Amino acid sequence: MTDPYANGVCTYGEDQAPGAGCIKPTGHGGAHLVTPGDTSDLDDDRLCDSEFPGDDTFVGQLCTRLRGHDGDHSCNASIAGTDHSRRLVWP
Ligand SMILES: [Zn+2]
Ligand SMILES: [Zn+2]
Secondary structure, eight states: OOOTTTTOBOOTTTTSSTTOEEOSBTTOOSSOOEEOSOGGGSOGGGBOOOBOOOOSSOOOOBOOSBTTOSSOEEEEEEOTTSSOEEEEEEO
8 A cells, every 4th residue: 555645745835824734745636735724623633643842932832744744743833922933843
């Protein structure tokens, strides 16, 4: 059986909002399928459950990529009290 996500997830649309981005595999055909960035209506069991290990600002944010993805975990975390967000990436 071939894992369609063996080459990772398409990065189109990432960074627009927390959790946003195309959820199809890298190199997919057809249109991108971009999630709007609110992951609350995605099933938890489709998403990676790795937690950000923590730094001086953030801790415990959940990875917003699909379960079983290749490469680093990542999510966008908003910085409390500002309109800014930072992309968290961890191995
Ligand atoms: Zn795509
Ligand atoms: Zn992850």
